[in-house]
Ligand SMILES: Cc1cc2nc3c(=O)[nH]c(=O)nc-3n(C[C@H](O)[C@H](O)[C@H](O)COP(=O)(O)OP(=O)(O)OC[C@H]3O[C@@H](n4cnc5c(N)ncnc54)[C@H](O)[C@@H]3O)c2cc1C
């Protein structure tokens with residue numbers, strides 16, 4: 001009789017868990033995966049994918065307006081939220097099914113229940129059943145954080161935002177990070193009056209200063225309002241909607257409050273500490289470079305470890321775990337030069353060090369930039385400038401960071417990130433002939 005019921009039990013069917021389960025099974029392991037909500041996890045069900053589809057849907061507002069300058073007779077258009085919402089949710093259902101099929105095809109047993117850890121080699125399911133496994137992988141992701149404010153129950157988070165009955169006319173978004181700026185763009189493009197309220201005076205901490213200043217300036221010009229250094233006092237229901245009060249500013253009346261104030265590792269009530277797993281002050285599973293926790297049989301990947309909360313990182317960690325533990329091909333995730341983007345209007349993207357990080361690390365650096373109005377914006381009479389910035393080592397000219405804001409910047413940066421990751425210098429860009437006319441050609445013409 002086998003010593004354990006499974007070689008691997010994965011808790012959480014999101015980006016990291018699904019990849020780890022599928023690849024471990026392909027390496028020959030007997031694998032089960034428990035998921036308490038829907039297979040696919042945050043990215044597929046209530047994150048990257050539905051968000052990006054809403055970004056596309058929202059951007060038609062600008063495209064339709066610009067089209068008139070390109071000769072199209074665009075009649076007055078009406079936007080129908082239920083149509084976009086339901087089409088997006090149908091696509092999410094399709095992907096949920098596709099992920100489920102992939103796991104089934106790889107002989108991963110899917111258990112649609114909440115699971116908790118009951119020992120170094122045992123898992124308890126919500127139904128009461130207890131199973132054993134040689135290894136347990138914690139891939140439970142993160143959960144929206146909500147400050148302790150009276151009336152916070154009247155607010156929603158990104159978990160609920162994809163299911164709204166109707167489009168709100170006035171929206172207040174708490175936070176100044178990824179989700180706040182992406183949803184400010186979505187709601188604004190779809191016609192809502194949007195206010196971002198942040199507790200500091202900085203948006204998108206971690207991105208290059210000039211790039212985030214440009215987003216702030218463009219967003220404000222478009223009509224998105226920003227209220228900085230504000231702390232919430234209360235959220236109350238009124239006859240017309242919600243009244244939000246602050247410690248030092250005037251109250252704001254809105255129809256919807258969205259909290260986008262960070263995501264906390266999803267470890268509450270998971271039984272980890274009882275099993276001997278060390279968690280940090282934020283509740284994240286503390287892991288080594290192989291994603292192994294303080295208990296030899298328990299590993300963790302993805303947002304629950306609070307390393308880098310991005311889908312491609314969770315997927316890589318899941319793949320490295322499976323190859324290392326079951327595939328006899330050990331390797332470790334390299335966290336150097338991870339590209340990232342914010343899908344605002346326009347989007348921004350970056351890889352490597354910001355100008356201030358590079359100056360702190362190397363002292364003097366060389367900064368090359370291009371501040372230009374994309375050709376399409378000129379004809380459209382859209383007074384929105386793009387900004388590309390390359391940060392280079394003062395002596396070797398090696399590229400330390402590349403940052404951009406403008407149309408399609410996420411698409412352009414993904415390709416350029418290969419060069420930055422490969423350690424190329426500015427000359428390699430200068431030596432490359434421009435592809436004309438494009439926005440990306442600015443990258444090889446930087447001064
Ligand atoms: C609105 C939003 C937009 C985002 N956009 C992007 C983007 O554009 N690009 C990007 O790279 N990243 C984006 N992210 C981040 C990305 O979604 C996460 O980094 C990624 O999903 C993390 O994967 P994971 O496997 O660690 O966890 P998750 O994908 O969160 O999966 C964890 C799963 O575990 C399940 N679970 C939790 N506890 C239990 C339990 N006890 N038993 C059973 N199941 C359990 C959950 O239901 C969930 O399905 C976004 C996130 C949000 C919220």
Ligand SMILES: NC(=O)c1ccc[n+]([C@@H]2O[C@H](COP(=O)([O-])OP(=O)(O)OC[C@H]3O[C@@H](n4cnc5c(N)ncnc54)[C@H](O)[C@@H]3O)[C@@H](O)[C@H]2O)c1
Pocket residue numbers: 147174175176177178179180182197198199200202203204205230231232260261262263308309310340341342343
């Ligand atoms: N495009 C993408 O890749 C993408 C998109 C969405 C989310 N994500 C991931 O999900 C994570 C969570 O996103 P997020 O936007 O919630 O977090 P975030 O960490 O990007 O931003 C949190 C923001 O909330 C502010 N804040 C915290 N407490 C507050 C309070 N009480 N009142 C007002 N403001 C407060 C912070 O100052 C910060 O600006 C991100 O860190 C990111 O890794 C990625």
